[in-house]
Amino acid sequence: MSSSPAPDALLGPADVRELAAALGVRPTKQRGQNFVIDANTVRRIVRTAEVRPDDTVVEVGPGLGSLTLALLEVAERVTAVEIDDVLAAALPTTVAARMPERADRFTLVHSDAMQVTELPGPAPTALVANLPYNVAVPVLLHMLATFPSIERTLVMVQSEVADRLAATPGSKVYGVPSVKANWYAHVKRAGAIGxxxxxxxPNVDSGLxxxxxxxxxxxxxxxxxxxFAVVDAAFAQRRKTLRAALAGWAGSAAAAEEAxxxxxxxxxxxxxxxTVEEFARIAEAAPRSQTAPAATTEEPDHQ
Known part of the structure; x- marks a missing residue:
């Protein structure tokens, strides 16, 4: 086993600003970029994610590498998926400079996470990410669907999105993201981030x-x-009863009632x-003439 990384290997506020200045990077709203500048926070995320020494972790949107370096302190391998050209080009250099003894455990995939269907190396066992707020739900659902080997996930998202993902039936914020996430996993809030x-x-609070x-x-x-087609139909018009909301899905209100x-x-x-199990039972009872459209992992705007 290689020696542990130096205590100062992680990025602090001055390091992040220096790196950004050297690269000519200004965080953009378009890509939901907010860089973590606190080493204690990224170590806390890694601890909360229960990352193990034998894990292959996939990270989405690594940015300048704050969380990446903290993951490399613990995990066997880290694969980072980055869409930004400048950030993707710079990250391997940052890892090699700050954590040379672990650089061979790091892989960079320069791609849009929504387009990723395979990853190099061993299958990922964990997903840990500070997800860009504007695409958090679709990216999360895409990764869970595409990589069934991911056993544990910890994502940092906008606090309201965290509430939706972890919501239970009957909650005011329970909706499409809640049900679809629950299809794959047991979901819970795991903390708040200042x-x-x-x-x-950012102008909003964050949650794990x-x-x-x-x-x-x-x-x-x-x-x-x-x-998922039933879920999408049920929440497309939240105030309607299921008999009415599922009329289009079933072919008529009467057919929906029957199902x-x-x-x-x-x-x-x-x-x-x-519950997600009840949505599944409705899907099973679909009228025979009814063919479900392919479900998407997109989160409707009104959700």
Whole structure:
């Protein structure tokens, strides 16, 4: 085993600003970039994620490398997916300069995370990321769907998004992201992150969300796309009863009612009261003539 990284290997506020200045980087709103400038915060994220020495961790949106270096202190391998040309080009150099003894454990994939369908090296066992706020939910769902080997996930997202992802049925913020995340994993809030650990400081609070992959998938004969089509339809018009909301999906309100009754769900219920298992039962009871459109991992704007 190689020696431990030097205590000052992680990036502090001055290091982050120096790196950014050298690269001519200004964080952009378009890509939701806010760089973490506090070493204690990234170490806390790694601890909360329960990263192990045998883990292959995939990180999305590594930016200047604050969290990347903290992950490399612990994990066997780290694969970072970065869309930004300048940041992607610079990160391997930063890792080699600050943590030379572990540079061979690091791989950079220069790509849009939403387009990634395979990763080099061993299959990832964990996903740890400070996700760009504007694409957090679709990226998270895409990674969980694409890499079933990911057992544990810890993402830092906007606090409101963290609340939605971890919401349970009956909650005011329970919706499409909550149900779809729960299809893959057991989801919970795992802490809050203050604004002052970022540069630039965002206008919103951040939260950590832990997702532990289900050891047994949801027991259903319906496919994921069939279940997600029901979820999308149920929340497209939140104030409607399921009988009305699922009319388009089923072909008519009467057909929707029939499917709901067959699934043991009240036609007068609303989507926000249903568990992922109940959505799966509705999908199973779909009218035979009904063909579910392919579900997307996009989060509707109104969610």
């Amino acid at each position: 604004r002052n650990v970022f540069w630039p400081a 969300v832990s997702l532990v992959r289900r050891t047994e998938p949801i027991a259903t004969t319906a496919s994921r796309s069939e279940v 709901l009754v067959a699934a043991g769900v009240s036609p007068k219920a609303r989507g926000e009261s249903l």
